[in-house]
Amino acid sequence: MSCPPLFVIQPSPGKGNGVFARRDTSAGTLIFSEPALLTLDASLPARQACRSLAACFARLPAEDQDKIRSLHCPVDTVRSRRIMLELAHSDNGDDDESGTTQAGDDPGTNAGSSTHSGAGFPASKRRKRTVSASSGTSSANSRAAVPPQQQQPLTEADIAIYLAATSNGIAFLGAADGKTYTGLFPSVAARMNHTCEPNVVFAVDHNGVYHLRARRDLQAGEELLVSYLPRFMAWEARRRTLGECHGFVCGCARCVEGASRGVAGGGSAGDRGRGPAPGFVPASQIHPTFEVLEHQRASMAGIDLAELHAWIRELKSREWNLRKKNWGQEPAELFGLAYAIAEAHCGMGLVLRRPSEVESAIAYHELAARVGAKYWSETDVFVREQRGCVMALKVELRKFSGK
Numbered sequence: 001m002s003c004p005p006l007f008v009i010q011p012s013p014g015k016g017n018g019v020f021a022r023r024d025t026s027a028g029t030l031i032f033s034e035p036a037l038l039t040l041d042a043s044l045p046a047r048q049a050c051r052s053l054a055a056c057f058a059r060l061p062a063e064d065q066d067k068i069r070s071l072h073c074p075v076d077t078v079r080s081r082r083i084m085l086e087l088a089h090s091d092n093g094d095d096d097e098s099g100t101t102q103a104g105d106d107p108g109t110n111a112g113s114s115t116h117s118g119a120g121f122p123a124s125k126r127r128k129r130t131v132s133a134s135s136g137t138s139s140a141n142s143r144a145a146v147p148p149q150q151q152q153p154l155t156e157a158d159i160a161i162y163l164a165a166t167s168n169g170i171a172f173l174g175a176a177d178g179k180t181y182t183g184l185f186p187s188v189a190a191r192m193n194h195t196c197e198p199n200v201v202f203a204v205d206h207n208g209v210y211h212l213r214a215r216r217d218l219q220a221g222e223e224l225l226v227s228y229l230p231r232f233m234a235w236e237a238r239r240r241t242l243g244e245c246h247g248f249v250c251g252c253a254r255c256v257e258g259a260s261r262g263v264a265g266g267g268s269a270g271d272r273g274r275g276p277a278p279g280f281v282p283a284s285q286i287h288p289t290f291e292v293l294e295h296q297r298a299s300m301a302g303i304d305l306a307e308l309h310a311w312i313r314e315l316k317s318r319e320w321n322l323r324k325k326n327w328g329q330e331p332a333e334l335f336g337l338a339y340a341i342a343e344a345h346c347g348m349g350l351v352l353r354r355p356s357e358v359e360s361a362i363a364y365h366e367l368a369a370r371v372g373a374k375y376w377s378e379t380d381v382f383v384r385e386q387r388g389c390v391m392a393l394k395v396e397l398r399k400f401s402g403k
């Protein structure tokens with residue numbers, strides 16, 4: 001963590017603690033990096049994951065245990081109830097490989113990008129400081145491997161820790177094997193509150209380190225807010241996911257507007273009731289794939305199409321500024337836009353099985369990587385993250401075409 005830190009943790013009205021800017025900070029600034037305290041294999045069945053996590057937790061220093069115990073843990077959400085049901089179900093049959101627990105019900109989750117997941121759990125490697133929960137079958141590099149502890153019953157404390165981890169963990173793609181892991185970052189990252197209009201952007205790199213950057217200029221005292229969800233999820237999908245997984249209703253301006261539209265008009269989720277903004281560029285001129293994209297299908301993927309179009313317009317205007325060499329803060333913003341648009345295309349492509357959307361996602365991720373490389377460096381975590389997405393999406397494309 002940088003010293004002196006650019007942030008401070010303090011109470012946020014109505015939300016427990018939050019993370020705040022300690023001083024004025026310009027767009028693109030790296031605010032902090034935090035290695036995962038625990039790294040967990042997202043593919044393990046719930047019960048096995050819970051047990052492995054408990055074993056790792058027991059080996060942590062008391063100070064780190066306290067950090068995890070103090071994490072917000074909503075027990076009355078749909079997700080928490082489902083996890084407890086799963087744990088109860090497999091009460092005697094231990095750790096069979098059936099029932100792969102994928103609790104990740106965030107629609108639009110894209111390959112390779114870090115999201116606040118509700119994924120299942122434990123196992124893994126690397127990170128010197130990281131304690132890794134492991135399925136007893138892992139390979140040589142898991143020196144922290146936990147011996148299988150089959151027959152011990154799970155205690156209430158084990159389950160509480162597991163729920164805290166599932167609520168606060170963040171998914172990322174492992175470098176060596178391309179598998180999905182979940183990192184737990186209890187010091188700072190897990191204290192970040194949510195908004196659907198984030199002023200900071202985060203990514204977890206392939207080694208399980210969380211990095212947070214300013215999306216725009218920040219003022220001292222401003223709360224730093226991330227989005228737990230993909231940016232272009234429509235209001236209805238956001239409301240449902242936040243309620244089911246995190247147990248709260250978001251009160252940001254986007255949600256207030258979404259709620260008023262939702263109450264006023266019928267119809268399905270998506271850009272209901274909102275006509276094209278003034279100066280709206282027809283979708284077909286922005287990107288040929290939109291020509292054939294019906295709003296209904298977008299809403300199936302939980303995408304707010306009007307929101308997406310507005311952002312693409314903004315991206316185009318900023319690209320024009322770039323060409324005119326009006327740099328300023330453009331690269332950081334442009335990166336954020338390209339990334340968000342890539343994420344939306346990705347959601348539509350993977351959910352709707354649309355190769356053309358996946359191709360668009362690849363193009364925008366490539367743009368984000370180019371901009372990022374220009375602004376930060378070739379080795380920046382965000383640049384590598386974008387390239388990782390491009391690689392993962394190309395694999396998906398090959399699957400679509402059956403090769």
Ligand SMILES: [Zn+2]
Nearest residue numbers: 196250252255
């Ligand atoms: Zn919101």
